[in-house]
Amino acid sequence: MTIQHPYLQNLFADIQKRNANEPEFLQAVAEVFSSLEVVAYKRPDLLEAGIFDRIVEPERMISFRVAWVDDANTVRVNRGYRVQFNSALGPYKGGIRFHPSVNASIIKFLGFEQIFKNSLTGLLLGGGKGGADFDPKGKSDGEVMRFCQAFMTELARHIGAHTDVPAGDIGVGAREIGFLFGQYKRLQNEFTGVLTGKGLTYGGSLVRKEATGYGLCYFVQEMLASKGTSLAGKRVVISGSGNVAIYAAEKATALGACVIALSDSSGYIVDPKGVNLAVIKEIKEVRRGRISEYTQYVPHAEYHPGFGIWNVPCDVALPCATQNELHGEDAAVLVKNGCIAVAEGANMPCTPEAVDIFHENGILFAPGKASNAGGVATSGLEMAQNASFLSWSFEEVDCRLQQIMKNIYKNCRKAAEDYGCGDNLVAGANIAGFLKVAEAMLAQGVF
Ligand code: GLU
Numbered sequence: 161m162t163i164q165h166p167y168l169q170n171l172f173a174d175i176q177k178r179n180a181n182e183p184e185f186l187q188a189v190a191e192v193f194s195s196l197e198v199v200a201y202k203r204p205d206l207l208e209a210g211i212f213d214r215i216v217e218p219e220r221m222i223s224f225r226v227a228w229v230d231d232a233n234t235v236r237v238n239r240g241y242r243v244q245f246n247s248a249l250g251p252y253k254g255g256i257r258f259h260p261s262v263n264a265s266i267i268k269f270l271g272f273e274q275i276f277k278n279s280l281t282g283l284l285l286g287g288g289k290g291g292a293d294f295d296p297k298g299k300s301d302g303e304v305m306r307f308c309q310a311f312m313t314e315l316a317r318h319i320g321a322h323t324d325v326p327a328g329d330i331g332v333g334a335r336e337i338g339f340l341f342g343q344y345k346r347l348q349n350e351f352t353g354v355l356t357g358k359g360l361t362y363g364g365s366l367v368r369k370e371a372t373g374y375g376l377c378y379f380v381q382e383m384l385a386s387k388g389t390s391l392a393g394k395r396v397v398i399s400g401s402g403n404v405a406i407y408a409a410e411k412a413t414a415l416g417a418c419v420i421a422l423s424d425s426s427g428y429i430v431d432p433k434g435v436n437l438a439v440i441k442e443i444k445e446v447r448r449g450r451i452s453e454y455t456q457y458v459p460h461a462e463y464h465p466g467f468g469i470w471n472v473p474c475d476v477a478l479p480c481a482t483q484n485e486l487h488g489e490d491a492a493v494l495v496k497n498g499c500i501a502v503a504e505g506a507n508m509p510c511t512p513e514a515v516d517i518f519h520e521n522g523i524l525f526a527p528g529k530a531s532n533a534g535g536v537a538t539s540g541l542e543m544a545q546n547a548s549f550l551s552w553s554f555e556e557v558d559c560r561l562q563q564i565m566k567n568i569y570k571n572c573r574k575a576a577e578d579y580g581c582g583d584n585l586v587a588g589a590n591i592a593g594f595l596k597v598a599e600a601m602l603a604q605g606v607f
Contacts, residue, residue: 375534
């Protein structure tokens with residue numbers, strides 16, 4: 161990935177200096193900038209207005225202490241973050257991640273990606289992201305509740321239904337959103353749509369839980385249709401076994417694919433007959449267990465410890481676990497095994513080397529900011545329902561989600577074509593996502 165445009169090259173060198181210890185953030189900026197060179201050549205007005213210089217600097221970055229007491233009565237301290245990256249298109253919007261790896265670099269890369277992803281949805285959503293280096297693994301419900309309450313006690317003053325609307329991400333699901341919402345309501349004495357991904361009894365939207373995974377498959381269908389094929393009869397490998405992976409597997413299966421592998425951070429399972437999703441949901445959603453337990457329920461399946469899931473031969477690969485989980489070597493193996501399409505369900509799961517290999521070998525490749533946008537898009541639909549004090553049927557939300565994913569695909573293809581990038585969806589997503597934000601920033605004056 162090289163940046164040749166002199167202005168962007170200089171700017172990127174400066175960004176490297178100012179964010180020296182933030183490799184994931186620099187990786188995300190480098191990817192976006194290399195796609196935007198064609199825009200920089202065509203649109204000198206955007207350079208003059210300092211749009212590129214401004215878009216890489218968060219409007220606000222908050223870091224705070226989260227102190228709580230564990231079940232053994234020991235005081236514990238974690239670090240919380242919220243990056244309010246860009247509000248040109250709407251209130252800051254993006255998830256909260258609880259994972260021990262969370263740091264400023266990861267929150268900033270996620271917040272940066274979120275700007276363009278949210279723009280692609282066509283809804284009025286700015287970009288933000290948050291989290292903490294808290295590890296929910298092995299914690300009791302009481303510990304998770306006290307942590308969430310402590311986290312929200314600080315965050316509450318920075319967010320609001322028209323200011324910043326967080327949601328879930330890795331380690332933050334329905335349970336955590338419930339605790340966070342309860343604490344916000346207690347502090348502000350206000351029942352508003354300040355969080356999305358809420359439970360259905362208190363303002364959540366139907367389809368939100370399924371939306372990222374379903375949306376990913378709707379996007380893959382569009383991509384495959386461009387080559388005259390579909391998910392029907394395809395062998396699909398999906399990394400991860402969290403919310404995105406489970407509902408990607410559910411929709412892929414409903415569309416006639418055979419999902420043969422899933423993973424977690426310890427290893428992966430292979431079930432050549434197609435994974436039994438009732439079992440996966442029981443293990444992951446009900447018991448919060450490990451994927452290795454699958455073989456206790458399904459004896460013909462295999463469990464392999466370690467990160468080798470990309471060695472399982474497949475037609476379609478859906479990385480749905482976490483950033484930088486699919487490397488150049490994995491991409492080469494997928495190519496060798498005849499894989500025809502890769503679509504990111506996680507945020508930036510494929511390294512730049514892996515993406516290059518997919519492009520060089522003519523593999524259909526969908527970047528997460530386009531293909532996983534169904535989650536945040538449905539959050540936008542949850543906000544719309546909350547604002548009108550109504551709730552829509554499953555069919556209505558699902559139908560809107562499908563339409564949004566189709567439009568994202570169409571707009572990415574068109575932007576790539578308009579700027580001479582062929583059918584490169586990475587370029588298309590970055591260009592289409594960026595241009596809408598850039599026009600809004602131009603109109604709103606220097607900020
Ligand atoms: N965390 C999800 C994402 O990466 C969803 C964010 C949201 O719904 O606000 O897009």
